Amino acid sequence: MVPTSYYLVLSAILFTIGVAAFLIKRNIITVFMSIELMLNAVNLSFVAFAHQWHQVNGQIFVFFVMVVAAAEAAVGLAIIIAIFRTRNTLNVDEIDLMKL
Amino acid sequence: MHLILFFIFGGLCVAGALNLLLQRHPINSALSLIVVMSSLAVLYLLLGAEFLAAAQVIVYSGAIMVLFTFVIMLLNAGREERTHGSKAAYLVGFPGAAALLALLVYVFLSYRGQLGGVSLGEYLVTTSDLSRVLFHELLLPFEVTSILILVAILGAVALARKEQ
Amino acid sequence: MTGSLNLWLIPLVPFAGFLVNGLIGRKLPKAFATAVALIATLIPFLHVVKIWFQFPSLTVPYVESLGTWIWTGNFHADFALQLDQLTMIMLLVVTGVGFLIHIYSVGYMAHEEGYWRFFAYLNLFMFFMLTLVLSENFLLMFVGWEGVGLASYLLIGFYFLRDSAVNAGKKAFVVNRIGDFGFLLAMFLLVAHFGTLSFSEVFAQVSQHPEWQGGFLTAIALFLVLGATGKSAQIPLYTWLPDAMEGPTPVSALIHAATMVTAGVYMVARTHIIFDRSPLALSTVAIIGAATAFFAATVGMVQTDIKRVLAYSTVSQLGYMFLACGVAAYSSAIFHLITHAFFKGLLFLAAGSVIHALGGEQDMRVMGGLRKKIPITFWTMTAAVFAISGIPPFAGFFSKDEILYQAFISGGLGRILWFVGLVTAGLTSFYMFRLWYLTFTGESRANEIEEHGAAVHARSDSKLVVEAEHAHGVHESPWVMLLPLILLAILATTGGFLGVPSAMGGHDEIGHFLEPLLGSGAHAAGGESSGLALSLAAVSVLVALTGLFAAHILYKAKPELPHKLATQLRALYALLLNKYWVDQIYGALIVTPLLLVSRYLLKGLIDRGVIDGAGFAAGATAQGFGAIVQRVQSGNIRSYAGWLALGAAVLLIVSYFGFTAHF
Numbered sequence: 001m002v003p004t005s006y007y008l009v010l011s012a013i014l015f016t017i018g019v020a021a022f023l024i025k026r027n028i029i030t031v032f033m034s035i036e037l038m039l040n041a042v043n044l045s046f047v048a049f050a051h052q053w054h055q056v057n058g059q060i061f062v063f064f065v066m067v068v069a070a071a072e073a074a075v076g077l078a079i080i081i082a083i084f085r086t087r088n089t090l091n092v093d094e095i096d097l098m099k100l
Numbered sequence: 101m102h103l104i105l106f107f108i109f110g111g112l113c114v115a116g117a118l119n120l121l122l123q124r125h126p127i128n129s130a131l132s133l134i135v136v137m138s139s140l141a142v143l144y145l146l147l148g149a150e151f152l153a154a155a156q157v158i159v160y161s162g163a164i165m166v167l168f169t170f171v172i173m174l175l176n177a178g179r180e181e182r183t184h185g186s187k188a189a190y191l192v193g194f195p196g197a198a199a200l201l202a203l204l205v206y207v208f209l210s211y212r213g214q215l216g217g218v219s220l221g222e223y224l225v226t227t228s229d230l231s232r233v234l235f236h237e238l239l240l241p242f243e244v245t246s247i248l249i250l251v252a253i254l255g256a257v258a259l260a261r262k263e264q
Numbered sequence: 265m266t267g268s269l270n271l272w273l274i275p276l277v278p279f280a281g282f283l284v285n286g287l288i289g290r291k292l293p294k295a296f297a298t299a300v301a302l303i304a305t306l307i308p309f310l311h312v313v314k315i316w317f318q319f320p321s322l323t324v325p326y327v328e329s330l331g332t333w334i335w336t337g338n339f340h341a342d343f344a345l346q347l348d349q350l351t352m353i354m355l356l357v358v359t360g361v362g363f364l365i366h367i368y369s370v371g372y373m374a375h376e377e378g379y380w381r382f383f384a385y386l387n388l389f390m391f392f393m394l395t396l397v398l399s400e401n402f403l404l405m406f407v408g409w410e411g412v413g414l415a416s417y418l419l420i421g422f423y424f425l426r427d428s429a430v431n432a433g434k435k436a437f438v439v440n441r442i443g444d445f446g447f448l449l450a451m452f453l454l455v456a457h458f459g460t461l462s463f464s465e466v467f468a469q470v471s472q473h474p475e476w477q478g479g480f481l482t483a484i485a486l487f488l489v490l491g492a493t494g495k496s497a498q499i500p501l502y503t504w505l506p507d508a509m510e511g512p513t514p515v516s517a518l519i520h521a522a523t524m525v526t527a528g529v530y531m532v533a534r535t536h537i538i539f540d541r542s543p544l545a546l547s548t549v550a551i552i553g554a555a556t557a558f559f560a561a562t563v564g565m566v567q568t569d570i571k572r573v574l575a576y577s578t579v580s581q582l583g584y585m586f587l588a589c590g591v592a593a594y595s596s597a598i599f600h601l602i603t604h605a606f607f608k609g610l611l612f613l614a615a616g617s618v619i620h621a622l623g624g625e626q627d628m629r630v631m632g633g634l635r636k637k638i639p640i641t642f643w644t645m646t647a648a649v650f651a652i653s654g655i656p657p658f659a660g661f662f663s664k665d666e667i668l669y670q671a672f673i674s675g676g677l678g679r680i681l682w683f684v685g686l687v688t689a690g691l692t693s694f695y696m697f698r699l700w701y702l703t704f705t706g707e708s709r710a711n712e713i714e715e716h717g718a719a720v721h722a723r724s725d726s727k728l729v730v731e732a733e734h735a736h737g738v739h740e741s742p743w744v745m746l747l748p749l750i751l752l753a754i755l756a757t758t759g760g761f762l763g764v765p766s767a768m769g770g771h772d773e774i775g776h777f778l779e780p781l782l783g784s785g786a787h788a789a790g791g792e793s794s795g796l797a798l799s800l801a802a803v804s805v806l807v808a809l810t811g812l813f814a815a816h817i818l819y820k821a822k823p824e825l826p827h828k829l830a831t832q833l834r835a836l837y838a839l840l841l842n843k844y845w846v847d848q849i850y851g852a853l854i855v856t857p858l859l860l861v862s863r864y865l866l867k868g869l870i871d872r873g874v875i876d877g878a879g880f881a882a883g884a885t886a887q888g889f890g891a892i893v894q895r896v897q898s899g900n901i902r903s904y905a906g907w908l909a910l911g912a913a914v915l916l917i918v919s920y921f922g923f924t925a926h927f
Contacts, residue, residue: 002106004215005208007147010110012204014136016197017117022905023193026182029172030126031901033133036164037117040140043156051147051223052215056233059149059225063234066159067245071252073164077171078259084175085263096899188896193906199913207920 007048014041028080028090032073039069102220105146112139124179130168137161148224269315271328271345271398274308274355278390281305285387289380298370301383305366305390309359316352324348324780325464327400334403341461344400349781353598353774354397354530357605361522362390364748368613369514371745372620382422382512389415393523397530402451402461405531409447409495412524413440419519420511432507439504443494450487453480467537477541485538485545488531489552496528496582498556503847505579509571513616516571521578521608526601529585533594536782540592547677550590554684557583559844561691565698566830566840569626570615573699577652578608580692584667587685591678593670595778599763600663602774606759607651607660610752614645617741617749618703628699633708637738640746642704644753649700651756653693654808656801661808662760664689665801669765672800682800686807693811701819765797 018041021034043062050058084090086100116136120129137160144153208215234242281304289297325348334341366386373382392415396408413436421433451461457480458466470476492498497505497520508520519525532539532549539545557580564576581604588597619626621638635642651658654665668689672682740746763774818826830837839845896907 001217001219002103002146003212003217005212006106006110007143007218008208008215009205010113010143012201012208013114014117015204016201017114017121019197019200019905019909020194021117021121023189023197023902023909024121025129026902027126027177029168029175029177030120030129033120033126033129033168036160037120037133037136040137040160043152044140044143047144047147047149047152048218050149050225051218054223056225056229059152059230060233060238062149062152063155063230064241064245066155067249070159070164071249073167074252074256075259077167078256081171081175081260090175090177092901096901098899188903189900189906191906193902193909196906196908196910196913200909200916203913203916203920 004048004052008045011041011045011048014038014044026092028083028092028095029077031092032076032080036069036073039065102146102218106143109139109142109146112136113143126172126177127169130165130172133168134161134165137165146220147218148220148222151225151227151230268328269318269322269326269347270311271315271326271347272330273311274359275391275394275398277307278304278387278394281387282384282391285380285384289384292380294374294379297380297383301387302363302366302370304387305359305363308390308394309363312355312359315347316356319352322347325400327464329400338459339455341401341403343404344462345398345404346400346463347398349778350530350533350598351397353602353778355394357602358390358393358397358523361605361609361752362393362518364751365514365518365522365609365613368517368616368745368748369512371742372514372616373512374742376512378422382419385415385418385422386514386518389419389519389524393527396527401463402454402466405534406444406447406451409491409527409531410444412519412527413437413444413495416440416508416519416524419515420508422511422515426510429510432504432510436504436508439501440494443491443501446487446490446494450484450491453484453487457484463534470537470541478544481538482542482544485535485542486548488535488538489545489549492528492531492549492586493552494528495531496525496586497579498528498552498583498586499559502556502560502579503850506572506575506843509569509575513571513612513619516575517609517612517616520575521612522605525578525582526585526605529582529589529597529601532586532589533598533782536589536592536594539589546590546592548590550587550671550677550681553583553586553588553590554681554688555583556580557587557688558684558691559583561688561695563840563843565691565695566837568629570618570628570631570699570703571612571626573628573695574608574611574615577611577692577696580688581608581652583688584664584685587671587681588667591671591674591681593667593674594782595775596663596666596670598778598782599774600667602762603651603659603663603756603759606752607648607658607756610644610648610749610756611652613745613749613752614641614648617641617745618645620741620745621738628702630709631703632706633704634738635704638740640740641749644746644749645704646700647753647756649696651760653696653811654689654804655693655812656805657757657760659756659758659760661801661805662763662765665804666763666765668804669797669800673796686804689804690807690811693808694815697812697815698819701815705820706823 015038018034018038021037022031025031025034043065046058046062046065050056050062080090083095087095089095113136116132116139119132120136123129123132137156141153141156141161144156281300284300284304285297289300325346327344327346330343330345332340333343366383369382369386373379376382389412392408392411394408396405396412399405399408417433417437420436421430423429454461454466458469460466470481490501494501505520505525509516511519539549560576560579560583564573564580567573567576581600585597585600585604588594588600617638618631618634618641621634621641622631625631647658651660654661656662668682668685671678671685763772765772765775818829842848896903
């Protein structure tokens, strides 16, 4: 029997690592991946609570989060490709102007 | 038993996440993230969410991360260079993140008593339970989501297309 | 009491004349402007004469209130006019002499550009001067005081295209302003101590408190004296009057001889109740008067411009009036004011006639031999010269002698002042006869222009004169100019009979007329000692004749003597010729430091540095802040993320602890 709070703490740790990765990494794709990590962390806490309160709604929410994350990943990566084509760099620090 | 499983796969998650953080090459980070996703799928199983565990593996690790990998290989992203970008990220961001962690951990641990525990098999959500809610009460959001995905596909195709 | 005297007509008719001529005079023919100006001065004069005939039946002071001006709390000031003996005399002088000078100006300014403007300003001056003498309180008097200063500025700078004229106008105004500052301070003190500025109330309060001596009354009196020295061109604020000769000659006659400059004397006489309580103030007035009289006379002795001589003469004669006030012989001062208006006005008008005859020449060194050519001018000017020199039976003798007598019998200081006045009388006689000899007698020196070079030829009078004038040669002035000369000459000759003292068999009508108001001098109570009076009079006449004799020697009998004396006493001569370098001293001591402070401190440091700097600094601060805040918008995703994380953490903390606080 694992206390629910352990799952939640795990989720918090994963989320924080995601934030830290976002702050540290310079490759734009890696930054994107850290966003996915954050989303996953939140998913975990949803499922944990769904189990806690014996409700299915938490899992439904995770379902929708997954869908949206997928759509977002697709579109985001397409944008990254487009940016790469024009600027020829994937370094976040160099992509800081709207217009080239 | 449950506890041991939890710690193993929880540790795997954290390890994978840390690896994502520490690796220089994005492809390594991507692979670490796949590890994280898979471990999370196991954790979902432990929490009684069968369908989600499967969906996690299929959708997240199997599709999204593969997409990431494709893009990394397409763009031939190399090792990261050390460029000095922003001091604010370090000076302001880390304290913020640390504060966030501290607060969350504090809250979760202080409510430990009221939250109760998870035991294996206590609450199982079958696919039919999930779909019942999805297609009865939440039919509209479901359909809208499909449109969302359609739009995303179109957007991705349009954006990533080579200029003619 | 008879019906309303309508005193308000007296100042307001000239004001209406100013408005008409000022606003539409330019478009209308000259005759129209003339008619308006003359009528605007004639009506007040006739009205004043009518009031004069009613005067014995009036209760004085007669006050006519035209409405409330200021009424705040306890302080009250009205548009109120008053009439008493002193006002009556001043009105007669101002309107009478003013009207004569207006007639004269019609002829003198006939060929000038801006004819309408001249008469507009002249009428404006009449308005303000009449307001000054008619006012019932200090505040309205100050309006008139300032206003005559304004009119003086406008008229001195009448030939505004000429730099010297413009500068002279500015100088007059600024120096007057210094005096006005004194007047203002006096008014503030009056309000502080008496709570009112009305003559009758202030004087009543002072009379009810015989124990008030000196102290604040001295302060008030001394500030009033400062104002008077500015307006009446006494030491130390006299420097504007000689420069004021840049204006047209009728202006010099009216404003700087007969009326405006006497405002200071009028003011001292009006407020004599205050002065009587302060021996210090009285002594100051007397000493200033005597010193100025002597000082100006010495400078007048060597001037070569005919109008400058008369200007310094005016300063000197005003000194006599101040001397009289200083020994509390106020009615003597007023008497001399009247006779001075006659003979000085006449002197200036006659000088104008001479200048007009010579086509604009003002330098006496190139005059001469005019006696036969312009006889009427000659005879009228002679009357004036005799009058000012104090030779009986002309007007100046009685008034000047009265002053000297009053000075002599007023104590130790008075004896010294008497002596100074006596010497000055001799100098006066000398320089006036010098002027007379140089201008009218001997042969014409007009051909000596080439010797003296361009400097002599400086036509400092009318620059706008039509050139055709010169072709006429030396000619007598038109009748419109001669008539006032003749009338004034008659007055200068007979005017003295108004105040013949009892010692010489007269009844001193002036003194008795003014007695209820001004007292009869500090010493007439015991009756004059007729023996002393007669002997002093004889001494004065002797001194005057000595002056005449000296002038005769130097300028008629032995004309080469002045030049020899000048070269032998070179330093003294230079001192006098340069007016003791007072203008230069003022310039270095006061004007230059003031300019430096204005230019570098006030303009450079404060205006540019502090005020502009503050504005600039505000802008720079905004820019600076903007630059700092701008750095948040870097476009760098990582920094955005950092701030996001911080913000999220703060929000969570606030909401959590805020939440639990209510638990």
